[in-house]
Amino acid sequence: MxxxxxxxxxxxxxxxxxxxxxxxxxxxxxxxxxxxxxxxxxxxxxxxxxxxxxxxxxxxxxxxxxxxxxxxxxxxxxxxxxxxxxxxxxxxxxxxxxxxxxxxxxxxxxxxxxxxxxxxxxxxxxxxxxxxxxxxxxxxxxxxxxxxxxxxxxxxxxxxxxxxxxxxxxxxxxxxxxxxxxxxxxxxxxxxxxxxxxxxxxxxxxxxxxxxxxxxxxxxxxxxxxxxxxxxxxxxTLYEKVNCEDADVIAVAYGTISRVVRNAIKKCEEEGIKLGLIRPITLWPFPFAAFEEISPNTKAFLSVEMSAGQMVDDVKIAANGRIPVEFYGRYGGNVPKPDEVVAKVKDILGGGK
Amino acid sequence: MIQNDRRVRIISGHYGSGKTEFAVNYAVKLAELGGKPVLADIDIINPYFRSRERAVQLEELGIRVIGSSVYAPAVAVPAIAAECYSVFDNRAVDAVVDVGGDRAGADVLNRFSDHFTHPEEYDLFFVINANRPSTQSEKQVEEYIKSIEKGCGLKVTGLINTTHMLKSTTAKDLVKGWELSQSVSMQTGIPVKYNVGLARLADEIPDEMKNNFFPIELYMRDDWMS
CATH class of the missing domain: 3.40.50.970 (Thiamin diphosphate (ThDP)-binding fold, Pyr/PP domains)
Structure with missing residues (x-):
């Protein structure tokens, strides 16, 4: 082709x-x-x-x-x-x-x-x-x-x-x-x-x-x-899971921002942190099934968005109180950078592993 | 690598072909040669990926960036800075003019036509990306060239082969564009001035393409982009 x-x-x-x-x-x-x-x-x-x-x-x-x-x-x-x-x-x-x-x-x-x-x-x-x-x-x-x-x-x-x-x-x-x-x-x-x-x-x-x-x-x-x-x-319902097994933190991101997170996954890897990604492909229906199994190693979900926090509500419903749900977003036309996501992940893990 | 081009290099072509990356890289090379070049961004077509977004970085490299008269890199209004006249009026200035895509983008040049007092000092380059659906055949490219010449009242003086696939560009892409550019050149008599590609392709392209190879870096793509 x-x-x-x-x-x-x-x-x-x-x-x-x-x-x-x-x-x-x-x-x-x-x-x-x-x-x-x-x-x-x-x-x-x-x-x-x-x-x-x-x-x-x-x-x-x-x-x-x-x-x-x-x-x-x-x-x-x-x-x-x-x-x-x-x-x-x-x-x-x-x-x-x-x-x-x-x-x-x-x-x-x-x-x-x-x-x-x-x-x-x-x-x-x-x-x-x-x-x-x-x-x-x-x-x-x-x-x-x-x-x-x-x-x-x-x-x-x-x-x-x-x-x-x-x-x-x-x-x-x-x-x-x-x-x-x-x-x-x-x-x-x-x-x-x-x-x-x-x-x-x-x-x-x-x-x-x-x-x-x-x-x-x-x-x-x-x-x-x-x-x-x-x-x-x-x-x-469609979704993709990347690197989620035994991940320290699982990011949830869709569209463009899932690309930024993929880049952050590589950067985290270099620092010995395992960052996973759940990428909803359908936003409605939201892929709740992707959140069913959480490894005991996973400290939190991190919703990363180009908004002040909207999908994070669905992530909270999906997490159902089992582990904390964190949020990182840029808005007003700014795009989150991979390094900012890495910094947030480190912050969640208490300054690194 | 930079040849004996004329004082004002106007970069035109189909949108999405790689005009801006070429324009920015060209200005950077002029600055490296010790000049104080001007990069005039008169693109009113694209709302994103315009050279003025990189103004701060480019100013640090010694390039004077003239963008919109409205200082707002994120705004899409057809406002061109009056300072752009200086590119044509001030005959001491070395300039690269980044024109918006297609005929509509080139039409903007008409605004300056009464300042085209020394056309022998201007190059109008036409960028060819053979991977873009609308510039894949000789006929399509020639039609584009005609419409752009009609829009701005200047004649294209050089073809620039920018055929690429972003970060996954191979020598094969550049060769494909070279072949298309050569055949357009045969038909129109317009010379192929540069083969533009990522610096890593320098050793992979055939020898006949090497003498006018123009290596570039990607200034407009963030690191998460393909």
């Missing part, structure tokens, strides 16, 4: 097209602009649709419409833009429609800055919009993994009829890395017999709606969603 040098954002676009996405609706925001740029250039020659909407809210509702018509459809934005899309995402989840939403996170709150961050963990994993819903959230740590997870996201979206989020950060979007494009792994997908593509006079109209006024109608609908989420938790 040919290796290419690509920017993360370009690779998102190329992977989506390879996965059969032919429709994109978005609104520009740094640091993800190369995604709409790529789609604007590449979709029309394939007979697809690119629309730069008048706002993020308009874009997500165009996604809602295209998904309802059974299309493979994507939108992308960055933190404040994703916040604007939340109403539409909740509607799409409630209406059980498949789509892929890419968030290349930038520093926030508010308009914040354009440098990378991971401060949308709560927004991504706690539903984000109104109501009792979740969506699968994938957190790639390299451009290659971004390609594979974008392809997988479309399959998962169609398989479960759910919105799926790719949660990267500005660094994943802007970084150049070598990448190759494997053939997408196909699932055995159900027919989209619910799509609003015209009855042809042969059946009753399909209706896509998120409004259910009667409590006794809405409650079973929510229960149906919850049952689906249980299946997703069981079958779709």
């Amino acid at each position: 040919e290796k290419l040098l690509m920017k993360g954002n370009e690779a998102v676009g190329a992977a989506a097209i390879k996965a059969g996405c032919r429709h994109f609706f978005g609104y520009p925001i740094t640091p993800q602009n190369e995604i709409p740029e790529y789609m604007a250039k590449e979709l029309p020659p394939l007979g697809g649709t690119f629309v730069q909407a008048e706002s993020e809210i308009a874009a997500i509702n165009m996604v809602y419409g295209a998904a309802g018509a059974g299309a493979r459809v994507m939108t992308s934005s960055s933190s404040p833009g994703i916040a604007l899309k939340q109403e539409g995402i909740s509607y799409i989840a409630a209406s059980e429609l498949p789509c892929v939403i890419v968030n290349m996170m930038r520093s926030s709150p508010g308009l914040g800055g354009i440098q990378p961050a991971q401060a949308d963990y709560f927004m991504a994993t706690r539903g984000g919009g109104n109501g009792d819903y979740y969506m699968p959230v994938y957190a790639p740590a390299s451009i290659q993994e971004t390609v594979e997870l974008v392809m997988e996201a479309f399959e998962v979206a169609d398989f479960y009829c759910t919105p799926v989020m790719i949660l990267g950060d500005g660094m994943i979007g802007q970084m150049m890395e070598s990448v190759e494009f494997p053939e997408p792994k196909k699932r055995n997908l159900p027919a989209k017999d619910w799509a609003t593509v015209g009855t042809g006079g042969k059946r009753k109209p399909n209706i896509i709606n998120s409004l259910r006024i009667e409590p006794d109608v809405l409650e079973p609908h929510i229960q149906k969603l919850l049952d689906k989420y249980e299946v997703i938790k069981k079958d779709e």
Whole structure:
């Protein structure tokens, strides 16, 4: 397979097209602009649709419409833009429609800055919009993994009829890395017999709606969603464990920051400290199973994030009080450095082993 | 290693090809030769990985870095410092101009066109990375060159082969880019000025590429990056 040098954002676009996405609706925001740029250039020659909407809210509702018509459809934005899309995402989840939403996170709150961050963990994993819903959230740590997870996201979206989020950060979007494009792994997908593509006079109209006024109608609908989420938790949770056996401290980090931690693992090794890593690949469902077995040697979990501490809440749930959960984070657009992680590990171990 | 280039070296090309690393390394080499070079960063395309992020480090090496008129290395606004005119106006200055990617990046040069009083003093280099999907064929590269020339009103005077795979670049990558650059050169008459690669590749490349090999260090990649 040919290796290419690509920017993360370009690779998102190329992977989506390879996965059969032919429709994109978005609104520009740094640091993800190369995604709409790529789609604007590449979709029309394939007979697809690119629309730069008048706002993020308009874009997500165009996604809602295209998904309802059974299309493979994507939108992308960055933190404040994703916040604007939340109403539409909740509607799409409630209406059980498949789509892929890419968030290349930038520093926030508010308009914040354009440098990378991971401060949308709560927004991504706690539903984000109104109501009792979740969506699968994938957190790639390299451009290659971004390609594979974008392809997988479309399959998962169609398989479960759910919105799926790719949660990267500005660094994943802007970084150049070598990448190759494997053939997408196909699932055995159900027919989209619910799509609003015209009855042809042969059946009753399909209706896509998120409004259910009667409590006794809405409650079973929510229960149906919850049952689906249980299946997703069981079958779709992904994580990676590195160096965890007998580790002195186990870091928990996703995306870009897992790369920083890998570097810290090497540096710790040079000083005789064994640092492990649990890397959630799905943030929802969170990989609680990865935390089940803890070696008696392990003193603490250390959540390392480009936020003021969000995933650390899930790590605490996973640790369930068995060992302490520590946190190290940089925020506002700064990226933690491997040496800072090493210093924190030493601090936890009381100034070294 | 630095050849007899003209006083102002303008570095253009497709974004993500390695322009900034080349521009920064070129300025460092000029400083090592004892000059007080200027590195003018007029990239308004990329929000990350811009040479102005390394301004402090480069100033310490004796390089004058001119970036945005807004002092904020992390901000993406199309504001170019007026001081950039001095690169063209002050004929005593040795300069490297780091231009944003693609035609849109090169369009910025138009802002300076009424200061292009001595075009014989400027080199417009076009960087070629044969591992980038949009600059893999002769035709693609030639189209890029045409669009950039159209955007900025100057003619490309040299091709720079920066073909790489980041830290895992091999001599094979550089040779692939050399072959592409040579064939573009045959078609356009524009000479291949440099083969740019990590210093460790110096002994691995064929002899014919050695005389214009330009060894670089990676200033823009943090140590955890590939």
